[in-house]
Amino acid sequence: MKSVLLIGQSNMAGRGFIEDVPPIYNEHINMLRNGRWQMMAEPLNVDRHVAGVGPAASFAQAWTEEHPGESIGLIPCAEGGSSIDEWSSDGILTRHAISEARFAMETSELVGILWHQGESDSYGGRYETYKEKVCTLFNHLREELNAPDIPIIMGELGEYLGESGFGKSAVEYKQVNEVLADVAHSEEHTYLVTSKGMTANPDGIHMDAISQRQFGLRYYEAFLNRTNVVDKVDQEDGWIERTTNRARTKNEEIFVLSTKFANGEIHFEEFSIKMDNILERK
Amino acid sequence: MKSVLLIGQSNMAGRGFIEDVPPIYNEHINMLRNGRWQMMAEPLNVDRHVAGVGPAASFAQAWTEEHPGESIGLIPCAEGGSSIDEWSSDGILTRHAISEARFAMETSELVGILWHQGESDSYGGRYETYKEKVCTLFNHLREELNAPDIPIIMGELGEYLGESGFGKSAVEYKQVNEVLADVAHSEEHTYLVTSKGMTANPDGIHMDAISQRQFGLRYYEAFLNRTNVVDKVDQEDGWIERTTNRARTKNEEIFVLSTKFANGEIHFEEFSIKMDNILERK
Numbered sequence: 098m099k100s101v102l103l104i105g106q107s108n109m110a111g112r113g114f115i116e117d118v119p120p121i122y123n124e125h126i127n128m129l130r131n132g133r134w135q136m137m138a139e140p141l142n143v144d145r146h147v148a149g150v151g152p153a154a155s156f157a158q159a160w161t162e163e164h165p166g167e168s169i170g171l172i173p174c175a176e177g178g179s180s181i182d183e184w185s186s187d188g189i190l191t192r193h194a195i196s197e198a199r200f201a202m203e204t205s206e207l208v209g210i211l212w213h214q215g216e217s218d219s220y221g222g223r224y225e226t227y228k229e230k231v232c233t234l235f236n237h238l239r240e241e242l243n244a245p246d247i248p249i250i251m252g253e254l255g256e257y258l259g260e261s262g263f264g265k266s267a268v269e270y271k272q273v274n275e276v277l278a279d280v281a282h283s284e285e286h287t288y289l290v291t292s293k294g295m296t297a298n299p300d301g302i303h304m305d306a307i308s309q310r311q312f313g314l315r316y317y318e319a320f321l322n323r324t325n326v327v328d329k330v331d332q333e334d335g336w337i338e339r340t341t342n343r344a345r346t347k348n349e350e351i352f353v354l355s356t357k358f359a360n361g362e363i364h365f366e367e368f369s370i371k372m373d374n375i376l377e378r379k
Numbered sequence: 380m381k382s383v384l385l386i387g388q389s390n391m392a393g394r395g396f397i398e399d400v401p402p403i404y405n406e407h408i409n410m411l412r413n414g415r416w417q418m419m420a421e422p423l424n425v426d427r428h429v430a431g432v433g434p435a436a437s438f439a440q441a442w443t444e445e446h447p448g449e450s451i452g453l454i455p456c457a458e459g460g461s462s463i464d465e466w467s468s469d470g471i472l473t474r475h476a477i478s479e480a481r482f483a484m485e486t487s488e489l490v491g492i493l494w495h496q497g498e499s500d501s502y503g504g505r506y507e508t509y510k511e512k513v514c515t516l517f518n519h520l521r522e523e524l525n526a527p528d529i530p531i532i533m534g535e536l537g538e539y540l541g542e543s544g545f546g547k548s549a550v551e552y553k554q555v556n557e558v559l560a561d562v563a564h565s566e567e568h569t570y571l572v573t574s575k576g577m578t579a580n581p582d583g584i585h586m587d588a589i590s591q592r593q594f595g596l597r598y599y600e601a602f603l604n605r606t607n608v609v610d611k612v613d614q615e616d617g618w619i620e621r622t623t624n625r626a627r628t629k630n631e632e633i634f635v636l637s638t639k640f641a642n643g644e645i646h647f648e649e650f651s652i653k654m655d656n657i658l659e660r661k
Contacts, residue, residue: 132474132478299647365543
């Protein structure tokens with residue numbers, strides 16, 4: 098199995114409202130739990146009780162479509178509200194992410210890192226020292242995880258920042274985005290994805306669920322082609338609908354049915370009958 | 380801050396339905412996320428997307444009531460479906476739990492371990508080797524975490540097992556409970572809590588939310604008095620109602636309000652006005 102590390106702050110963890118997009122159930126997408134792999138369900142990066150949809154689920158779905166029969170594992174280590182200073186080499190977030198990645202790497206090959214962070218550094222001139230700090234982090238991770246040339250994909254901060262709600266204080270997000278572009282330009286195997294057209298939750302800081310699905314596809318395009326993504330990608334149009342209409346495998350049907358039963362939505366009798374029906378299917 | 384490690388299988392993680400009991404919000408109860416502490420909200424042990432209410436929340440609430448002004452942190456490492464063999468010293472669950480506990484111990488003092496496991500070993504004569512395995516685990520944890528004499532509290536398997544649903548196959552749960560009693564008898568600093576009267580979700584295997592609240596109080600009684608708990612404890616009666624009626628602190632009000640806003644339940648204007656009201660309170 099291949100695996101991908103998710104780090105950064107809340108928009109990597111995900112705060113899109115779960116109910117705003119159809120769920121992604123895919124037996125070839127896993128998430129790390131207690132050092133082991135489980136079939137993914139959102140919220141997958143539960144840094145907070147309010148975690149929701151981030152970019153990783155659609156990234157992974159797009160990955161599986163280009164890698165039939167293969168599986169991908171997501172290593173959720175993003176932490177809401179964290180500043181770049183909290184991602185220092187000796188900081189607990191970084192040490193914990195390395196620890197989680199190493200557990201994952203006992204049973205998978207790390208093939209990429211997805212990064213989204215910077216809202217907490219979009220004020221007070223913090224962008225001036227951002228490049229040095231983020232490059233130090235990336236180099237440290239490459240070294241510690243023995244992954245010198247895997248792609249690290251960064252996402253731009255949302256264009257909606259600086260305007261309203263909790264996003265109002267992020268007045269220097271454009272400067273941070275310029276620094277991210279500079280990093281993508283100067284650092285090998287490091288790419289940037291545009292946030293063009295992405296929109297926010299009513300809080301003005303968190304990317305909404307539909308945008309996160311699209312953002313994940315851009316992350317995947319950058320990952321696949323090892324290139325910056327400067328505009329929306331073709332497959333964004335109608336992607337959510339196409340993915341929703343995808344036929345579920347037997348294992349995915351069992352997962353969905355078991356979820357309903359575990360949540361008390363159906364009785365054991367109904368569960369048993371439907372399970373038998375699934376198992377009898379060719 | 381003090382901290383407690385949660386290990387075992389699904390009934391320690393918790394599968395009680397969240398909506399069946401009032402939430403516990405307490406600024407003195409934390410949960411470990413990414414190696415750091417966050418104010419607790421359930422589900423706190425998200426080993427699965429169907430995680431719900433376990434015994435730890437009411438355990439912690441009872442702890443804070445006896446330790447005014449102090450804080451407790453919960454380290455969630457229970458893994459649904461795990462057998463005792465999966466909790467071997469070199470198994471990934473055990474190594475991961477030790478790793479998480481060590482992150483927690485950078486900023487807290489480990490004062491106890493809560494264990495609930497055995498449904499996955501309640502058939503085929505597995506109880507015959509259970510004692511040796513669980514004692515090996517406990518000794519290994521005590522050594523690795525440098526905690527030779529902290530209490531380890533075990534909970535009995537539910538009396539409802541062996542009857543229906545997913546619980547039907549757990550036909551030897553009584554034998555496992557006898558082994559647990561034997562462990563509590565022979566091992567120092569190790570105590571057992573009765574499951575008397577506890578009831579299950581419709582799946583016949585997972586303890587329901589109300590039972591989990593009560594179970595957590597028994598775990599606390601065993602922890603506090605360093606004794607086995609052989610019957611229901613006095614404070615179970617009316618505990619949920621008393622806890623619900625507890626006045627919230629300013630920080631707890633902010634937490635609840637912020638949750639509503641983050642989930643899109645209220646607009647920014649309403650959020651701002653209510654936040655100002657909370658902040659102006661004495």
